Amino acid sequence: MSAQDEAPRLDFIREIVAADQASGTHQGRVATRFPPEPNGYLHIGHAKSICLNFGVARDFGGTCNLRFDDTNPVTEDTEYVDSIQEDVQWLGFSWDDRLYYASDYFERLYECAVRLIRDDKAYVDSLTADDIREYRGTLKDPGRESPYRSRPIAENLELFARMRAGEFPDGAHVLRAKIDMASPNITMRDPILYRVRRAHHHRTGDAWCLYPMYDYAHPLSDAFEQITHSLCTLEFEDHRPLYDWLIANVTGLPGRPRQIEFARLNLTYTVMSKRKLLQLVEDGHVHGWDDPRMPTLSGLRRRGFTAEAIRRFCDEIGVAKRENVIDVGLLEFCVREDLNARSPRAMAVLRPLKVVIENYPEGQTEDFEVASHPDNAALGTRHVPFGRELFIERDDFLEDPPKKFFRLAPGREVRLRGAYLVTCREVIKDAGGQILELRCTYDPLTRGGDAPDGRKVKATLHWVSAAHAVDAEVRLYDRLFTHEMPGSGQADFLTQLNPNALEVLTGCKLEPSLAAPAAGARFQFERLGYFCADQDGAASRPVFNRTVTLRDNRATLPG
């Protein structure tokens, strides 16, 4: 095996970076940045970008900056800048001391604009917004030059200064790059660089009433930070000529960044646009940005996802330019795999059905020491009490079981995990025929769950001692939408919300070791799935969120 045989396959971006590094472009330096706009919470799509940007920096011995693209004060807020920092750190990445804000560059950006004006490469346009749109032309028809395009440099300089000084109302003037109104690329038809906006900025306050546009601020910010590879999503592909134009035409820039575009992440059964997520929060369809139904990092975290699982997911999906929709099943696979390895097991009965062991001595209690993980002794053991009265899962019993059902049924023997083999002797019902409880007998010789005579039992059930059970609330989560691609076609995504995405169960019975979990503590509830203690839980009454169910191979499930 040669080294090449083992070389990791690089995505197209890492190939470019590797080639640049090998050829000495940027003196072999690699610098990326993650540039969120603080106008919403980060979601799993951002995780892809974070893993890419920080990952490329890590793989090539470079750096990755965190930069807030805060050029539009009307939609941005410090609540978002705080949550974004928390989420990036939680995901496991560090920007060290390289935390930047586009707003920190406002003065510098302004100076660059003045330089462009002096070089006759930008002008103040006084057309109305409507007229600017009108003059811009259409996809097929070229635009027309604004009558203000030929304004003398001196006049542009004076007007631009007065725009900054606050002498004009919003919308009165804009600064535009002087490029080409006939360009087939609409982005190049004298793009707007600055607009007058009397808005309070979350960081600069009222210092400015003139704010730069993304298309202008972004490439220059990249250059200021000497970013080498500026990674963004596909919709900015058309903007790259403008990016390059600015890098080439603004004099005195310290860096020559290169923009490379990749396809954003789409996931089935959810939405990823910040606009739609905001709407879900504001209209109360979910309980907040960190609602465990949300694809936000804070939602996934509260749901019980680990950062490792999300990073693994981002590795699995790859990076390319092809539009993609990832099956949410892959995300679930990644959490299960991670949680399976690390989660201590415990028993919890979600929908309790009482079981009385008739031949078990009244008042007796036993204590079983049970391993917390079947394949990892390092996770230790816990003590699980057993008694005459127990709870089992209601759907682990069927009075008239179909062929494939091999759990408890009248006359049938099953194992209670870690305890005994029990046989169902009698079904107690109320007047309406509702099953109230089961009468069973146990075989004292099967203590621990093994039958000395070697007889086999088809099923093992989880259970909780009634006398020791801890009552809990358990929140069952499912996919947020009923459609694979919400909002596709004519559909209004809100009409495709899954009404059963959250099911709240109360009166769930937990084994005592689960009585007072730390918020965020994760367990596998045996045979049910992975659960995470929610912050809403109190010491006396824990609340658990179901992260994901266990994989279930049962061909057909009755009822």
Add this chain to the structure above:
RNA sequence: UGGGGCGUCGCCAAGCGGUAAGGCGCGGGUCUUUGGAACCCGUAUUCGAAGGUUCGAAUCCUUCCGCCCCAACCA
């Protein structure tokens, strides 16, 4: 008949002229005190289509077809 992208298995994704990696999913099996986990097999004669170049094409050329993005003083 404006411009920019993209089309390899159900979903992702390698492949970079030498004879279709891998993951998820799916099907089958072994094992099992979680119908979990683990393990083992199987799952594209074919790369959007058609022509062409070549000893040889998913990779090169031509044409065609399909999908996505762009006409915010949003990012």
